[in-house]
Amino acid sequence: MEASELLQLVIAGLKxxxxxxxxxxxxxxxxxATNVINFAQGEFxxxxxxxxxxxxxxxxxxxxxxVALAVVTVAGIxxxxxxxxxxxxxxxxxxxxxxxTVGGSLVFASVARHLFGSDALxxxxxxxxxxxxxxxxxxxxxxIWIWVIVTATVIGLTLLxxxxxxxxxxxxxxxxxxxxxxxxxxxARVVMVSFALAAALGALxxxxxxxxxSTRFDIGAGIAVKGFAAAILxxxxxxxxxxxxxxxxxxxxxxxxxxxxxxxxxxxxxxLLLVLFxxxxxxxxxxxxxxx
Amino acid sequence: MLEIDAVFAGxxxxxxxxxxxxxxxxxxxxxxxxxxxxxxxxxxxxAAGVLAPQSGRVLLAGEDVTRVPSHRRVGTGxxxxxxGRMLFAGMxxxxxxxxxxxxxTGAAARRAVESDRERVFDLFPVLADRLEQPAGTLSGGEQxxxxxxxxxxxxxxVLLLDEPSLGLAPKVIGEIFSVLDRLRGSGLTMVLVEQDAxxxxxxxxxxxxxxxxxxxxxxxxxxxxxxxxxxxxxxxAWHGTE
Ligand SMILES: Nc1ncnc2c1ncn2[C@@H]1O[C@H](COP(=O)(O)OP(=O)(O)O)[C@@H](O)[C@H]1O
Ligand SMILES: [Mg+2]
Numbered sequence: 001m002e003a004s005e006l007l008q009l010v011i012a013g014l015k016x017x018x019x020x021x022x023x024x025x026x027x028x029x030x031x032x033a034t035n036v037i038n039f040a041q042g043e044f045x046x047x048x049x050x051x052x053x054x055x056x057x058x059x060x061x062x063x064x065x066x067v068a069l070a071v072v073t074v075a076g077i078x079x080x081x082x083x084x085x086x087x088x089x090x091x092x093x094x095x096x097x098x099x100x101t102v103g104g105s106l107v108f109a110s111v112a113r114h115l116f117g118s119d120a121l122x123x124x125x126x127x128x129x130x131x132x133x134x135x136x137x138x139x140x141x142x143x144i145w146i147w148v149i150v151t152a153t154v155i156g157l158t159l160l161x162x163x164x165x166x167x168x169x170x171x172x173x174x175x176x177x178x179x180x181x182x183x184x185x186x187x188a189r190v191v192m193v194s195f196a197l198a199a200a201l202g203a204l205x206x207x208x209x210x211x212x213x214s215t216r217f218d219i220g221a222g223i224a225v226k227g228f229a230a231a232i233l234x235x236x237x238x239x240x241x242x243x244x245x246x247x248x249x250x251x252x253x254x255x256x257x258x259x260x261x262x263x264x265x266x267x268x269x270x271x272l273l274l275v276l277f278x279x280x281x282x283x284x285x286x287x288x289x290x291x292x
Numbered sequence: 293m294l295e296i297d298a299v300f301a302g303x304x305x306x307x308x309x310x311x312x313x314x315x316x317x318x319x320x321x322x323x324x325x326x327x328x329x330x331x332x333x334x335x336x337x338x339a340a341g342v343l344a345p346q347s348g349r350v351l352l353a354g355e356d357v358t359r360v361p362s363h364r365r366v367g368t369g370x371x372x373x374x375x376g377r378m379l380f381a382g383m384x385x386x387x388x389x390x391x392x393x394x395x396x397t398g399a400a401a402r403r404a405v406e407s408d409r410e411r412v413f414d415l416f417p418v419l420a421d422r423l424e425q426p427a428g429t430l431s432g433g434e435q436x437x438x439x440x441x442x443x444x445x446x447x448x449x450v451l452l453l454d455e456p457s458l459g460l461a462p463k464v465i466g467e468i469f470s471v472l473d474r475l476r477g478s479g480l481t482m483v484l485v486e487q488d489a490x491x492x493x494x495x496x497x498x499x500x501x502x503x504x505x506x507x508x509x510x511x512x513x514x515x516x517x518x519x520x521x522x523x524x525x526x527x528x529a530w531h532g533t534e
Contacts (some may be wrong), residue, residue: 171390172380179378184366184395
């Protein structure tokens with residue numbers, strides 16, 4: 001394989017991996033706050049793309065505004081989902097809640113089908129134009145946008161977690177929910193904010209990728225598996241590890257392609273199972289000693 | 293200051309407290325002693341709002357706070373240093389202290405929070421040297437100091453302490469209790485749960501003895517220290533003459 005081909009695969013891996021990273025962040029943020037795996041995470045991705053298309057093509061809103069509108073609306077949907085479907089059953093065991101999120105994702109998908117139909121819907125690139133060529137490999141402009149979004153997200157989350165009162169409260173909830181409540185932190189509100197944030201990140205990923213792939217009512221489940229695999233790879237603990245898990249999964253997929261392109265979509269599942277069997281704490285987390 | 297009135301409480305359907313009453317006057321340090329499993333921690337959980345009682349009331353300065361949930365109870369001034377400390381182990385000492393003052397926002401509070409932080413460092417100088425260290429890497433004694441310091445950052449009117457001596461070396465216990473003495477001297481109202489009844493009664497004004505979910509004895513520390521039953525059962529030494 002030539003160097004430029006290799007580079008092309010790396011670029012594709014980092015592009016897809018960035019999307020998985022955003023999904024994995026969503027899984028990780030919700031898990032940290034609730035111990036629930038939110039399988040509706042993929043639907044936020046789908047809804048982000050859908051609502052952006054609807055706002056742009058249906059309401060003729062400028063693209064930037066359509067993107068913002070989609071992300072904010074999906075954040076609201078995430079918060080509402082938590083409030084109506086999760087919180088009333090907060091004493092149920094995590095398994096029951098996980099099943100609720102699976103049910104929720106079916107509902108989101110079928111509502112999207114009724115509202116927006118079952119065709120694949122396109123969105124223009126954020127900044128249309130020819131690809132950049134770098135050392136013989138092509139980089140689409142939208143890919144640059146995806147990288148910008150992921151980078152900005154990581155910076156934004158780092159600032160949120162380390163510099164703000166809300167972020168500190170979120171971290172306190174991750175560490176010890178009961179102690180957080182003793183500090184006066186309204187943990188129910190933190191959970192709701194976590195769902196909203198996770199939904200917004202899912203939507204952002206969906207919006208960013210739709211110009212490349214189009215969107216459809218039924219793409220949520222597939223991406224949820226990949227985002228979940230990436231989150232597991234990252235250990236479901238630290239947000240930075242979730243991002244690393246996403247990028248790594250994207251690269252592993254590309255590494256498989258030269259051997260068989262059919263295998264690419266099985267990679268996420270294989271990685272998921274392998275990690276769960278061999279290293280359930282994820283690749284990046286040291287096994288932590290029980291807190292004294 | 294704090295008044296717990298005929299509280300019945302338990303976990304699920306298992307009853308633990310059977311009509312427990314306790315009061316702490318302003319500036320008073322009362323201690324709650326009793327064997328493991330007597331319900332001491334459960335009573336503090338009710339006082340802190342972590343556990344809702346089936347019946348009975350919790351009053352703070354005459355005001356009924358029974359139904360105020362734990363995350364708002366802190367704002368009323370009832371602050372718990374929980375059993376096992378419950379620090380944010382992965383966060384730094386400084387962040388743990390900051391979280392203690394979580395509800396004290398606004399420009400006016402900021403200065404008071406800053407002076408409380410200085411006061412915590414004055415009480416526990418070792419914390420000032422460990423500011424950036426994750427709480428989980430502190431020694432047991434330092435962790436207990438941080439747990440108390442974190443609670444003080446909430447500006448408590450009533451401080452509830454659940455077995456602050458647990459698992460600590462005598463020298464460290466001495467340091468912690470001398471800080472509790474200083475806090476008592478400054479007029480802070482405290483309820484101290486202890487297994488080591490002798491130690492607790494030496495420092496407190498009054499004491500309550502609990503057994504299987506009920507208060508079986510109460511009185512001044514001197515009375516309880518002199519009480520034969522207490523000496524026999526809870527002070528673990530019977531040297532009296534028949
Ligand atoms: N979270 C809980 N769930 C169920 N039972 C509990 C729980 N915590 C304590 N208990 C029970 O309540 C009783 C009193 O416990 P506790 O208040 O912790 O006693 P103490 O602090 O005096 O040792 C014990 O029988 C204990 O087993
Ligand atoms: Mg106890």
